[in-house]
Amino acid sequence: MSPARRWAAAALALTALTPAACSTGAAGGEGGDGRLDVLASSPPLQHVAEVVGGEHVDVTGLVPPGGDSHDVELTAAQVGALGEADLLVHQSGLQPSTDDALEVSPPGRVVDTAGLADLDADPHFWLDPLRLAEAGELVADALAELDPAAAADYAAGAEALAEQAAALDAEHARALAPCRGATLVTSHEAFGYLAGRYGLRQVGIAGIDPHVEPTPARVRRVVDVVRDAGVRTVFFEVSTSPEVTEALARELGVGTGVLNPIERAGEDEDYPSLVRRNLDALTSGLVCDGPPGAGEPSNS
Ligand SMILES: [Zn+2]
Numbered sequence: 001m002s003p004a005r006r007w008a009a010a011a012l013a014l015t016a017l018t019p020a021a022c023s024t025g026a027a028g029g030e031g032g033d034g035r036l037d038v039l040a041s042s043p044p045l046q047h048v049a050e051v052v053g054g055e056h057v058d059v060t061g062l063v064p065p066g067g068d069s070h071d072v073e074l075t076a077a078q079v080g081a082l083g084e085a086d087l088l089v090h091q092s093g094l095q096p097s098t099d100d101a102l103e104v105s106p107p108g109r110v111v112d113t114a115g116l117a118d119l120d121a122d123p124h125f126w127l128d129p130l131r132l133a134e135a136g137e138l139v140a141d142a143l144a145e146l147d148p149a150a151a152a153d154y155a156a157g158a159e160a161l162a163e164q165a166a167a168l169d170a171e172h173a174r175a176l177a178p179c180r181g182a183t184l185v186t187s188h189e190a191f192g193y194l195a196g197r198y199g200l201r202q203v204g205i206a207g208i209d210p211h212v213e214p215t216p217a218r219v220r221r222v223v224d225v226v227r228d229a230g231v232r233t234v235f236f237e238v239s240t241s242p243e244v245t246e247a248l249a250r251e252l253g254v255g256t257g258v259l260n261p262i263e264r265a266g267e268d269e270d271y272p273s274l275v276r277r278n279l280d281a282l283t284s285g286l287v288c289d290g291p292p293g294a295g296e297p298s299n300s
């Protein structure tokens with residue numbers, strides 16, 4: 001499509017998404033290498049698109065290696081690629097740059113997963129594997145509309161993602177059952193969905209935004225919580241500065257642990273293994289002395 005036509009299509013899309021107007025021939029798996037071009041706005045959503053789309057899709061992440069899902073700035077080339085893509089899988093509200101680019105350079109289809117994040121002000125739904133699996137259903141539906149011939153494969157991909165999530169959920173339920181009610185003190189308040197599902201109480205040192213330094217009042221409150229709840233470990237986020245957390249841990253005489261909010265690109269492990277790493281950190285750092293899960297011996 002010529003630049004002039006693309007801008008015309010973009011103007012149209014401000015009032016109504018017009019997928020056919022932007023088709024480059026790849027939709028339906030007919031042109032090019034026969035695969036659908038899918039863009040994903042974060043590493044967890046890239047995982048979803050890869051598992052669901054399998055051999056029928058080429059998935060490209062919008063977050064550059066080492067970059068953070070919260071504050072991606074799309075390049076001009078990425079904005080152009082967005083307009084050529086068959087599908088974007090994103091989460092509106094998480095990345096203003098992508099939200100803006102969608103208005104001028106819309107892809108064939110858009111899956112918005114923002115509805116899966118329903119905790120007030122907390123976008124990190126992907127840290128609960130069962131919620132992430134729900135994104136798989138949305139992606140399977142969109143891919144099936146673009147490429148009806150492979151609809152059964154996309155449904156099977158969503159099912160595979162759901163099974164992966166169910167396995168992770170079972171591991172969490174078993175391992176965290178003795179930790180029910182434990183207080184999870186973390187630098188980046190990103191684990192609300194996980195905490196809610198497995199009965200943990202999350203207390204953020206900095207709050208939701210990892211780039212905001214905690215106020216002295218907030219630090220004092222965390223100190224009180226740590227003392228009152230007998231917390232053994234304060235967690236900080238991988239790849240951000242651990243200074244505040246470490247200073248606090250030293251002052252309180254407790255240990256530190258590392259949690260990964262799985263929002264940076266360029267990790268050398270996939271989503272399930274990063275989730276399992278977080279689970280290991282939780283079970284070794286939380287106070288877990290409650291009764292073990294029903295039907296599961298505690299010494300297994
Ligand atoms: Zn985050």
